Amino acid sequence: MDMKAFYSLSCGLYLVGAAHEGRDYGCVVNTVTQVTAEPAKLMVAINKENATTAAVLASGRFEAAVLCETAPMELIGTFGFKTSREVDKFAPFQTARDAHGVPYVTQDVAARFGCKVVDTLDAGTHMLIIGLVEEAEVLNTAAPMTYAYYHRVKNGLTPPKASSYQAQQEKKPGGWRCKVCGYIYEGETLPADYKCPICGQPASVFEKL
Numbered sequence: 001m002d003m004k005a006f007y008s009l010s011c012g013l014y015l016v017g018a019a020h021e022g023r024d025y026g027c028v029v030n031t032v033t034q035v036t037a038e039p040a041k042l043m044v045a046i047n048k049e050n051a052t053t054a055a056v057l058a059s060g061r062f063e064a065a066v067l068c069e070t071a072p073m074e075l076i077g078t079f080g081f082k083t084s085r086e087v088d089k090f091a092p093f094q095t096a097r098d099a100h101g102v103p104y105v106t107q108d109v110a111a112r113f114g115c116k117v118v119d120t121l122d123a124g125t126h127m128l129i130i131g132l133v134e135e136a137e138v139l140n141t142a143a144p145m146t147y148a149y150y151h152r153v154k155n156g157l158t159p160p161k162a163s164s165y166q167a168q169q170e171k172k173p174g175g176w177r178c179k180v181c182g183y184i185y186e187g188e189t190l191p192a193d194y195k196c197p198i199c200g201q202p203a204s205v206f207e208k209l
């Protein structure tokens, strides 16, 4: 199998939000697809180990938001490389809640969809969750971020729990890269007490490029 074939599939960068028992959950996914128009339904593929997945399934609701190209790495890193079990991912950003109290980010988001879970399929590492869209809103006119843009322009990495993850990822010369989130430190010498500004990991997880 030529794994590069998978790079030709178009996907984007999306935030999934959920609320359960007084706590907010959120994570980044790269697979959100409209599956029907009448009624409008979306499908989300989301890793079973994510705290957000359990919250979506338990509460029966989720918000799916489409990130724009303007989204800073801090936003992507917080939702993609930290866990909702430990931090309130929504706190540092501009957010709102839908009619059912489910949180979503309003900054650097092209559009958001408030969904009720109507079907699920166990796909192994991931759950496919189908949501009936009950709210839809355009929030920003900036271009939606594609996964290709995230890799090429933002130097982003794919976390192991993403459905599109591949173990070997390309390296670019110069500086140091956080092996957890892909953040690039530009400089020859990485201070020993350095902490990744995106995912909070120590200097030991950085690799020389």
Ligand code: FE
Residues within 6 Å of the ligand: 178, 179, 180, 181, 182, 183, 196, 197, 198, 199, 200, 201
């Ligand atoms: Fe990092």
